[in-house]
Amino acid sequence: MSSAPAKLTATERFLRTCRGEAVDRPPVWLMRQAGRYLPEYREVRKGVTFLEMCRDVDRAVEVSLQPIDLVGSEAVIMFQDIFTPIPAMGVDLDFAPGPVLAEPIRSAEQVDKLRVPEPRESVPFVFEILKTLRRELEGRQVPLLGFAGAPFTLAAYMVEGSGSKDFAHVKRMMYREPEILNALLDKLTESSVGYLNAQIEAGAQAVQIFDTWAGLLTAAEYREWVLPRHQEIAQRVNRDQAPLILYINNGAHLLDDSVESGVDVLSLDWRVDLADAARRHGQRVALQGNMDPSVLAAPPEKIAAMVRDLARDAAPAKGYVANLGHGCLPGTPVEGVRAFTEAVRSL
16 A cells, blocks of 8 residues: 555545545544534524424534534534435425334335435435535535435334334334335335435535444344345445445444445444454455444543544554544533544544
C-alpha cells in the first residue's frame, strides 16, 4: 500500500479510508450525531413534529451541519429517517415516537398494492436537503453521507405495525407465509436501490444501509432472508461514485456472513470484537465503529484511552472509520462526544 499524502482534507481522508487506501489517521463521525443530546438540535426542533422536521429543508440542513462545529465530527449525515420513503409506497404512517403503521402489512393483497415510488418525485425534499448540504460543505471539504433503511428492518416494522422487542409477527411470517415476506422484501429492495442511487446523484459522497433488526435472526436466517438483499443492493448501488457502508445492530453473530455482502465498509455493532474482525476480515472490507455509546459518559481521559485501543485493534484492517457501535444515546454529555472526536483527531 502506498503511503498517505502529507495533507488530506476530511473528504479525502474519509473516502480513501472507505476504499482501503492509505490515510494519515482514521476519520471520525457518529451515528445519531444530529439530535437527541444536543441542546441546539432541540432548539431547532421546537414547535414542529418529527415528520415536519424531516420535510423542512432549512431545519434539516441546520441540524445536519451542527455536529461539525459543535462536536468536531468529520462527516455529515443528512437528517432524515429510515421511514421517509415508505409513505409513498401507500402506507399510512406516523411517529409515536417510532414508526407506527395504521394497518400492518400481513397479506399478499396488501403487498401487491404497495408501490415502488420514484424517489425524486415522492420525497423531493430529501434531495433538496442533500444538494443544499453538498453546497454548504464544498468549501469546508467535509464529506456528505446519505442513508436508507435495509429491506428487512423496514419489513419488520411494516409487518409488526410498530417497534417490538422480538418482532414475532415477521418471524412467524418467515416460516408460515414466506412468499408474502419475500414479495415485500423484493419491493423494499427495489425501493432502497432507487432511493440510494438518487441520493448519490443529489450529492451524497457515501451511503449507509441501516439494518437495525437483522440481529434478531440466526446466522442461517440471515443467509436466507437478508444477505441476498444486502448483496443485491451492493451490486446495484453506484459504488463507483459513493462507497457503501452496512450497519447491522446486535449482529456480532452475523459478522462472518455479512462480509459476503459485498459492501465497501462494515460498520460494527459495539458487541463485535474489533480486533478479531480486523484480523479475520479487515483485508476484504474496511471497518467502522464500534465504541459502546455509553462510554461517552466517561471522563475524557478514559474516552481517549478507549479510542487508542480501538485504533490499535483496527490496525490490521485496510481501512478504519472511528465511530460508535450504535447511535448516540439520549442524555449523552456533549463534552463526551467532543472528547471522542478530539481523541481520534489526535491519533
